[in-house]
Amino acid sequence: MNTNISRGRLNAKKIAPPGLSLLALILLSLLPIFVTDYTIIKINSIISFVIIAVSWSIFSGPTGYISLSTAAFYGLGMYASAILGNHLPLPLVMVISGIASFIIALIIGVITLRLRGVYFTIFTFGLVELLRNLILWLEIKFSGTRGRFVPSVDFQQVFYCILGTLAIILLISYLIKRSRFGLALIGIGESEDAAAHIGINTTLVKVLGFSISSFAVGAVGAAMATRTNYIDPGIAFNMLMSFMPVLMAIFGGMSTIPGPIIGAAVFAYLEELLITKVPEYFMIIFGAIMIIAILFLPNGLTGIAGKLFKRRKGAGKNANT
Amino acid sequence: MSNKILQIVLEGLIMGGIYALISMGLTMQYGVARILNVSHGEFIMVGAFITWMLTTMAGISPLLALIICMPVTFLIGYILHRTLYKKLKDLTPSAGAYEGNAMLISFGLMFIIQSVAQKIWGSSPQGYKYLTFSFKIGKTAIAVNRLFVLFVTIIISVIFYFFLNRTRMGKAIRASSQDPAAAGMMGIKINRVMAICFGIGAILAGIAGSLLSMINNINTSMGMNYTVIALIVVVLGGLGSIPGSLVGGLILGFVGSIVNRIDTSLYMVVFYVLIMVLLLVRPKGLLGR
Amino acid sequence: MLKRTLAVLIALLMIAAVFAGCNKAGKTETTDPPSVDENVGTEDTGKDTQPAAEKESIVFGGVRSQSGVFATFDETAFGPCYRMWADKVNAEGGIYVEEYGKKLPVELIIYDDKSDMATMTRLYEKLILEDKVDFLLPPVSTAFLYATAPIADKHGYLLIGAEGGSTTLLDSIAQYPGFFSVLNFSVTQVPALVDILVENEIESAYIVYIEDLHGTEYSGASKPALEEVGIEVHGMKAIPPDIQDMTSIINDAIDSGADAFLLFAYPDQNFLAMNQAMAMGYNPDVFLVGPGGNFEFIKGVFGGAEAVEGLMSWGGWNEKSSEKAAQFAKEFLEYNKDDPKVSIDWWGHLPYYTGLEMLQQAIEKAGTLDNARVIEVLKSEKFDTVMGEVWFENQLLASECYLGNVGQWQNGIFEVIDVGENRTADPIVPKPAWPAE
Structure with missing residues (x-):
């Protein structure tokens, strides 16, 4: 994990963003020494959302292909954990689950090539529902039950696994952003036909982008399943999990790497805060904050920072649209 | 055998009709007003609970309650659009960003509406008895309340069709859905048309809710299921296509009624397989342009 | 300009809220988590579980679905029971705990899990690790109970289930010695x-x-x-x-x-x-x-x-089942008369309330808030409750206890209509026709 990051540093032309991330990761990894167990658990949960939101925005951010398949890969990861958890250590389960998600995403990517815009969105959404209902049907028909226990894993181990995944996904996200591959993704978002015209293999870029954005979700699903102890198809393939990264990324601002991170962190934290302090009115306040935030911060939380920065520099252009 | 077929057809028409109403409502909101209204199902729930309240507490006939529901839900939708979404539109420069943000707002609305409804009406299932008797065609018992719902659905659909095709407002709506910019240049007040579309979407949801409460029990968390169905049908039918939504809804209803007889628990599996195959064969939906 | 200022203000407020929350969430937590539903708590939550230390209340924590698809459970099933129980116990001055030599009032900490499993398990860990509650109240539904049992067991907490119960329990219940189930299934x-x-x-x-x-x-x-x-x-x-x-x-x-x-x-x-x-x-x-x-x-x-x-x-039970059951039904209706959303459950309410009474009596008999010792009492003793004399057999309420x-x-x-002495009326078979419209 550390070698990966330092390699990222070497490749970087600007030291600041990766350097800061590295510092943050080191601080996070030292956290268990300083804070209480529950704080770790809470941060662990927030980081899992950060990973999912960052993963999602690797593909959907630049291309504009809104994918609602997150819950599918997350759920597959959970089932991987329930089935393999007794036989293999968690990091290995996560790797297997990640690779499986990657391969399944490749296949889905190839199938859905023709679909654009909201048709792609609904297809990915249907995928989640299909898996949920199919697995439910299979479980009832063949295993005669519905849910499965997930072998429990020490939460600190889960935390470090999640942290490792975060490091990997941040690195990938950063490298993609700076690479020709990232430019190709943006090109597809701006005009797919034009991108194809200038010699970008849009098919390959799209399928690969979709797969890359899926593997970490599978890995996180496998890790987080150990935190729920028991799963059934309804719990594993929860469609809220598909909407969450979308909401978080838009909330934070989609066009930058920090956007989804901040969006996910604030979103997840706000939810936890409201749900424990004012459970009676949690949903109302949460909904109201969402509406107000969108109305007054249409470019997401990071959009406002960008705006301020731009204004100080005197540049009048709005870069976030 | 003919009994079975009659049952399948009726069952498919009844649920398909309701799905079609819901989906046509969402088409108005998404196809024309460009709002992927995730809180669509909550309007269904509100319609159902208003009907239930009027019926059980005020003793009004559910049919009358349905008619009362219409202006109420329209006003809620219209005002929401004139305030929230209009403001958002002024603040959001690009169309793409507007769609994303509008969806987020509707998510916020969903949380708020559902939570307020739960505070008022609770979380337990509610219901009332309406026309719970049947008559027989041959050996087949046919429930009157379901048949009545089908009847109302057809009437509403016909009215809706005439509204869209024969009135000035309907023409303005169709023009706006095809090309909002051109429609604006032709002198159509595009913001007002969109607000009306959003309101009509809410009416159709409210009517569907009213009808559902006549044949099924209702609860305050029922909305999401119908939102999902509507989203899928709208896309399946082809974005912005009202006939597409009608056809999509009916297909869904018939798939349900046929699969129900083979293995009820396979219903959703078959349904999603069908959707995905159809999308792959016709990437722009059944009647999409 | 005004809009910009507003936007900046909101962003600042949010960031401030996050930091404020972070501080609170830190390990030097001193503020008291609010007792959500009730005015039962008198003083601070008293998170200190060290025996013999000064203690002002017994904290019971639970994660309940108060929104989402399972909200109906907390609204009408176990929900009204624990609220009524806490108020009733406090009206009598609390639960007598020998090691403190006094009656301690009951305080509830209830969180909402929005009917989401991951949130539910995490919040139980919050209750245990951060709020350091003395005892746990169960979550809604069988699947959620299954997910909670390992958490409670790991931290040495006892858990008496409410809504839910299943034969799968028979195989796995022995793994969780502090897990009890009261509902018949x-x-x-x-x-x-x-x-x-x-x-x-x-x-x-x-x-x-x-x-x-x-x-x-x-x-x-x-x-x-x-x-x-x-x-x-x-x-x-x-x-x-x-x-x-x-x-x-x-x-x-x-x-x-x-x-x-x-x-x-x-x-x-x-x-x-x-x-x-x-x-x-x-x-x-x-x-x-x-x-x-x-x-x-x-x-x-x-x-x-x-x-x-x-x-x-x-089911089942009703006012004719026993005098105590009739008394409970009366008190329940009296307690909930102002809430039209609550209606009586002729299957679960009596066993749920019985579970709470067993817990209360076990604490009194053990004379301590030490979960391990309360578990021993629960396993070995018999209790006098609204259901009559009841006891656990293999961690399930003994079948002859049910009314x-x-x-x-x-x-x-x-x-x-059970065959036998519990019957309060002969069954009507065939069933009368549905009433005409």
Whole structure:
């Protein structure tokens, strides 16, 4: 994990963003020494959302292909954990689950090539529902039950696994952003036909982008399943999990790497805060904050920072649209 | 055998009709007003609970309650659009960003509406008895309340069709859905048309809710299921296509009624397989342009 | 300009909120988590679990679905019971704990999990690790209970389940020595049902079940049990939770000519089936529905007591079961008279409340808040509760403690119709016709 990051540093032309991330990761990894167990658990949960939101925005951010398949890969990861958890250590389960998600995403990517815009969105959404209902049907028909226990894993181990995944996904996200591959993704978002015209293999870029954005979700699903102890198809393939990264990324601002991170962190934290302090009115306040935030911060939380920065520099252009 | 077929057809028409109403409502909101209204199902729930309240507490006939529901839900939708979404539109420069943000707002609305409804009406299932008797065609018992719902659905659909095709407002709506910019240049007040579309979407949801409460029990968390169905049908039918939504809804209803007889628990599996195959064969939906 | 300022302000506020929250969440937490529902807590939460230290209250923490699809559980099932119990105990000054030499009032910390499993398990860890509650209250539904049992066990907490129970428990309960279950389920209920069917010379049955833990278990247990006594099973259909139309199933049941229609599902499906059976004039000799049929509010759903006359469901107890049960029903109705959303549950409310009373008495008998010692008391002692004298056997409430397993609505009363001494009224078979429109 550390070698990966330092390699990222070497490749970087600007030291600041990766350097800061590295510092943050080191601080996070030292956290268990300083804070209480529950704080770790809470941060662990927030980081899992950060990973999912960052993963999602690797593909959907630049291309504009809104994918609602997150819950599918997350759920597959959970089932991987329930089935393999007794036989293999968690990091290995996560790797297997990640690779499986990657391969399944490749296949889905190839199938859905023709679909654009909201048709792609609904297809990915249907995928989640299909898996949920199919697995439910299979479980009832063949295993005669519905849910499965997930072998429990020490939460600190889960935390470090999640942290490792975060490091990997941040690195990938950063490298993609700076690479020709990232430019190709943006090109597809701006005009797919034009991108194809200038010699970008849009098919390959799209399928690969979709797969890359899926593997970490599978890995996180496998890790987080150990935190729920028991799963059934309804719990594993929860469609809220598909909407969450979308909401978080838009909330934070989609066009930058920090956007989804901040969006996910604030979103997840706000939810936890409201749900424990004012459970009676949690949903109302949460909904109201969402509406107000969108109305007054249409470019997401990071959009406002960008705006301020731009204004100080005197540049009048709005870069976030 | 003919009994079975009659049952399948009726069952498919009844649920398909309701799905079609819901989906046509969402088409108005998404196809024309460009709002992927995730809180669509909550309007269904509100319609159902208003009907239930009027019926059980005020003793009004559910049919009358349905008619009362219409202006109420329209006003809620219209005002929401004139305030929230209009403001958002002024603040959001690009169309793409507007769609994303509008969806987020509707998510916020969903949380708020559902939570307020739960505070008022609770979380337990509610219901009332309406026309719970049947008559027989041959050996087949046919429930009157379901048949009545089908009847109302057809009437509403016909009215809706005439509204869209024969009135000035309907023409303005169709023009706006095809090309909002051109429609604006032709002198159509595009913001007002969109607000009306959003309101009509809410009416159709409210009517569907009213009808559902006549044949099924209702609860305050029922909305999401119908939102999902509507989203899928709208896309399946082809974005912005009202006939597409009608056809999509009916297909869904018939798939349900046929699969129900083979293995009820396979219903959703078959349904999603069908959707995905159809999308792959016709990437722009059944009647999409 | 104004808009920009506003936007900046909101962003700043949010960031401030995050930081403020972070500080609170840190390990030097001193602020008291608010007691959410009740005004029961008098003082600070007293998170200090060191024995003999000064203590002002006993903190009970639970994660309950107060929003989302399971919200109905906390609204009408275990929810009203723990609220009433906490208020009642506090009205009497609290629970006497010997190691502190005084009565300590009960304080509740209830969080909402939005019917989401991951949130639920995380918040239980918060209750245990951060709020350091003294005892746990159970979450809603069987699946959630399964997920909570390992957490409670790991941290040495006892957990007395409320809503939910399943035969799967029989295999796994021994792994979690601090886990107890109070609600009767298929193990006692299916044999009771079979006895009633045999007594009333029912010869055939048609089974419909929901595809989940509850449905698969009850249908799985019923089929062999019915066939063993010679009752033919004419059909066995699984239905998904989101079923919208049961015409085909009702028609199939009519065609099968079965004497008994047994529906192992939840309120949504049960009420749909009843509505359609009424509409289609399907009136078999026995019509049994699952959870939901045992709630008082079912009468309202179908416009009065006569609509459910003769309907059977799981249960059961009523005011005639015992004096204590009658007293409990009276107190329950009195306590909840201002909340129209709460109606009495003639299956669960008595066992749920019994579980709370057992916990209270076990704490008093153990004289400590040490969960391990309270567990020992729960395992070995008998308790005098609203259900009469009760005790745990293999961590489940002993089957002879229950006041009934199957109920039937008769003249607006949910009568216990078990064969034997618990019976409060003879079963009405065949079921009277549904009332005309």
